[in-house]
Amino acid sequence: MTISDPMAAANLYRLAFGFIPAQMIHVAARLGLPDALAEEDLPPAELARRTGAHAPSLRRLLRGLASLGLVEETGTGTFRLTPAGAPLRADVPGSVRPMLMPYFSQGVWASWGRLLDSVRTGEPAVESVTGGSVFSHFAAEPELAAEFNAAMAVSAGMEAQAIARLYDFTGVDTVVDVGGGSGALLAGVLEHRPDVRGVLVDTASGVSGAPAVLEAAGVAERCEVAAGDFFDSVPAGGDLYVVKSVLHDWDDESCVRILRNCREAMKETARVLVVEVVAPPVVDAATDPFLAVSDLNLLVLTRGRERTEEEFTRLLEAAGLRLTHIGDPVGFNGYRMIEAARAAAQDGDA
Structure with a gap:
């Protein structure tokens, strides 16, 4: 059988590699990039200094975020936050950041890597990854517990x-x-x-x-x-x-x-x-x-x-x-x- 619709294959590629944009968004929020860009356009070197990142690598992330429409690169080598990226700020009403952060924790992320196990067995993968329930995983680390409570709130x-x-x-x-x-x-x-x-x-x-x-x-x-x-x-x-x-x-x-x-x-x-x-x-x-x-x-x-x-x-x-x-x-x-x-x-x- 020959694939007659090349767009179907292209769409499947985008879906299959969806974990990459997810991690891009996670890292941007974890570093506080949306908040740093909220008041002024900044070059990657200054953003790296403020967030503790490696400047050349951060620039690559910023360009990836620009491809998602969350930031944009200006003609002067700086980056600015777009309206689409604004809900990732931590300090604004309606921020989506609290809802996202607990689910990017190491235990949850690794558990999703074992979706196949859950589909085969019906058992929650998180238990084999963390050694307990997802609630005990969240409760075990004060920072993670606070993020989970903020998401629920x-x-x-x-x-x-x-x-x-x-x-x-x-x-x-x-x-x-x-x-x-x-x-x-x-x-x-x-x-x-x-x-x-x-x-x-x-x-x-x-x-x-x-x-x-x-x-x-x-x-x-x-x-x-x-x-x-x-x-x-x-x-x-x-x-x-x-x-x-x-x-x-x-x-x-x-x-x-x-x-x-x-x-x-x-x-x-x-x-x-x-x-x-x-x-x-x-x-x-x-x-x-x-x-x-x-x-x-x-x-x-x-x-x-x-x-x-x-x-x-x-x-x-x-x-x-x-x-x-x-x-x-x-x-x-x-x-x-x-x-x-x-x-x-x-x-x-x-």
Whole structure:
């Protein structure tokens, strides 16, 4: 068989070597090049002095970044940051840098090099690379843990606004954020809903940064921080249990355990609000590529996956909950609000 479309081969070359632009972006962000170029055009030698790089090699990187449209070379031998590269700055609202950095860590990068192993075995490659889960990998290094928490906070902050704006909080006095980390999501909801109180629950290390986040948002007096394990229990008495970006990290059995703990803690009229991407039944070229990338990232790094509406429904039913509503996609990642209520009483219920 002869390849009749040379453009198809060229496109495959670009896709196959996509790891090179990814590392170019990583190194630019790690060196702080976008920030150094934010105020003035600079020659490679001066950029190298400021960033601790090798000047001739840095110039080669800058020219590569120029081919991506992130910087441009001027006629005087200097480089300037373009609008396309501006979101890599660390000090601007809407920066993408925090979302990128944890996933360029050595452990994650090496794990993606073993995607073949994960596809063959179904096991997360990160465990053979780092000797433990991706969460223990992030937690083991303070700088990496801070980068991971910052990434989660960026996503949570955007989704918080959507939840506060779009969800009907009628009858909700207390929101329990299950696995909410440093509290960015809950802080954002409470900022926009001054009539609501909050309870944040996560591991002791997960909530260690929460007091500062809640204080900065001006909501600390309306929020209780509870260190705990959502596999054991969650705080009782809430009106709304928010579970964002948690279930996709775990296998079905673990997800049912988390959701069942929420059910056992709920008042009769309370609701669970799962905030996750909902995969379509059929994935094709028209599907948001973020979905497939995220799902494979979960394969390599966790024991979870992105799930369809049918799969979420089964998880909820197994936990004694019933799906009541799925909202439209919100935020740049296309998260959806999946609402559930208690199903009919089960054996053993009070």
